[in-house]
Amino acid sequence: MRLLTTNLTYKDVQPKLRETVDMLFQKVPAGVGCKGFLKVNEKEYRDLMETGSKWCIDHGYGWDTDLKRIEEHGCITQADSSKVSDKAIKRGISQLGTLGSGNHYLEIQIASSANIFDEAIAKKMGITIPDQVVVMVHCGSRGFGHQVATDYLKVFDEAMKKYNISVSDRELSCVPFQSKEGQDYYQGMACAANTAFANRQVILHRIRECFSSVFKRSAEELEMNLIYDVSHNIAKVEKHKIEGKWKEVIMHRKGATRSFGPGHDELPKEYQKIGQPVIIGGSMETGSYLLTGTQKAMDETFGSTAHGSGRTMSRTQAKREFRGDSLQKDMECRGIYVRAVSMSGLAEEAGKAYKNISEVVDVLEHSGISHKVVGFNPIGNVKG
């Protein structure tokens, strides 16, 4: 997930909403078979997967200041491109700068005064004016990361016999971290994580270009600053206090997101006192939230929290209940302009197919593992 500010308000954007969303739909391709604008050769792609967002910034796709506001500064250093297959490279190499489909999206949102829950912290993150416009992006490394996972799932499925491991669900295949297979996978997975950071980085660059073109001001003048970028399908080596002692552990966050509390040395200076920004995506109809990480999350949930609202309805059921084209029209009447590649895909993402995001966020706030700061309402959305 990635979230950035603008210094525009709803009043500024509303008259140009269609133009902005249409341009984003064109410049940030989505859906089956979409190809990205960034053309790289295999050597460049290997460099990119080993250095993540930094590669993009070195090549002109972003600002130096972006890096400190990305989990791991946009690069897991253990990445080793020799641990990924040619198939993974062939799947991913033309997808840089693309959104994909499913629940991935690019959304223009509003932070209205009524949805500011902690004004002081919101200001520290750059949410400073009433009805301020922000942009949220949800996507990952696309086919590349999935191929890395598929490749190693097969390796692990065989290797488990050797390590005398049995699991009730083969999708949860595993091997010891310090084994050859475990280390190979970790280094390959780090390439996938870095490619996801890089993909969101080039998408951020495209968003800045689009806003700059529509609103006739530079992205710097529009204060299109990154608030934060955080992953929610990842495994990483982290230090956590367990029964009073610091231990190095492998943190798997699948459908969970990092929620580091104030004072953590991974956080940039400006977030040291408030904790890590936590981006929680809701549905395209109902809104999303910005929270912060807490000490309680460090103490009780290994610095982790929920990553989204979660579905209440399967995709098949959602398609039975909603039609993409009528949903699109209905949302437009409610002030949300949506461009989607697939109408059936749009129906699957209907707001009613998801839990109430506000209730989910309130649970996180009440349990103390994250602190609610701002709620956002969608006004424009690009989907696969």
Added chain:
Amino acid sequence: MKGYEYFDHTADVGIYAYGKTIEELFVNAALALSDQMVNIAHLSSSMVKTLSLSATSEEKLLYDFLEEIVYLKDSENILFSDFKLKIKKEKGHVSLIATLKGDPINPKKQELRNDVKAITMHLFTIEKINEGYKATVIIDI
């Protein structure tokens, strides 16, 4: 006997594929997968691909076969709607030779649906039923 049907799975999509023979089962599973990505009625056969795969079990072979269809979608930009294949069992191995026919992805001519990310091993099975075979596959959307 129906060829395939979908079943509810919270965030992903479940497929039940059927076949009187193991070959028919593989074809129907491939059609079910393709139909999630594109309206297969919109495809013709301008592109032809041949696949040769080998695995230690029929289940693993089906996994590899479906995974290859997802791979070709991203790496070569092709979606398929026509599958012909022969499966051979030998000692400790099952292999297939398949001919896949389809078209390059073209949003102007095809109703594109979900960009399938992966075939999962969650609940992945092939079972013998009275009429032949049934496969259960969950695909990651």
